Ligand code: NAD
């Protein structure tokens with residue numbers, strides 16, 4: 174199968190592409206605009222694989238996207254490209270509206286035109302997998318979980334634009350018969366995550382002896398999922414998911430932010446002891462994120478019972494592996510801190 178993946182130079186996309194190329198015979202066309210979050214270094218180990226092609230294209234460029242479909246003739250689309258960071262969406266929502274809403278609209282338009290031109294046998298197996306987030310469901314109190322039928326109630330500019338893109342994708346199924354499937358996933362962590370997100374930010378700041386900024390009192394709760402488990406889930410949905418359905422994907426690993434950061438500090442104490450004291454002493458409570466959702470938790474009964482997927486990696490083991498990865502891949506994140514990756518990613522060095 175030839176799979177067109179958008180946003181493949183980002184965190185989840187790069188892990189997904191590596192997983193696909195190493196565990197299947199699929200071919201991958203990676204469409205990425207190479208924003209600040211897109212880093213081809215994250216796929217340096219597979220860049221020469223003859224089954225992998227990178228197209229430096231903006232999904233919001235309709236003509237360019239039509240060209241990609243015409244040139245490569247994919248059997249499926251996995252749409253991950255997005256502006257993904259909540260704090261950035263608060264400071265500058267325009268880019269989120271442009272990529273997550275307008276970009277998804279143009280991608281869907283190009284996909285429908287292409288799909289309608291397919292011979293009936295290929296059209297029957299074509300899929301458009303739209304990858305989204307649990308943040309579209311809003312926030313939870315002390316109890317309960319998000320299911321596929323939880324009403325949408327997004328709170329941040331990021332989640333509002335992801336909600337809009339989910340509605341567009343579903344409308345393109347209902348109105349134009351594009352074979353869309355939607356997934357909504359909880360917080361991912363693992364290798365190659367951009368150091369603006371909680372876990373890599375904390376690891377890298379700790380290694381630099383900087384303070385670790387925990388928002389508010391650190392009592393907000395997230396449901397953590399190792400990125401490889403997400404990649405496995407996306408492949409399972411693409412292969413066996415039902416057209417027109419939504420699948421929630423979660424790690425069944427809820428933690429308060431402060432507890433997660435403390436666990437991370439203990440792992441660092443073990444793997445890379447400080448000269449003076451323990452890493453926990455670097456924790457600093459800072460003013461809260463505006464509109465900060467209190468708790469996310471996913472009920473993943475549907476994907477478990479229908480598609481037989483469940484997370485394989487437990488939180489403590491994969492957290493340790495992740496810390497170890499950042500300790501042993503300093504070049505990857507140091508080039509981001511230095512800004513050099515921006516030149517490398519645009520082919521200027
Ligand atoms: P990321 O920010 O690490 O990567 C996004 C990628 O999209 C980058 O490579 C970037 O260059 C590319 N991109 C951005 N705008 C583009 C455009 N206009 N055209 C083409 N490419 C563009 O994001 P991520 O954390 O890997 O998330 C991937 C997807 O999964 C997103 O849709 C996100 O909403 C969703 N998601 C993420 C998480 C998470 O915890 N990270 C959880 C649930 C869902």
Ligand code: DAU
Nearest residue numbers: 257258259306307308359360369370371386387388393430
């Ligand atoms: O739930 C899925 C979502 O998870 C994805 O859709 C988003 O793309 C992804 O960025 C992530 O969103 P969050 O806002 O939950 O992730 P972030 O890493 O920014 O923050 C995780 C929690 O940690 C959140 O409660 C805010 C808190 N936090 C974050 C940062 C960056 C801090 O306390 N300090 C920080 O410096």
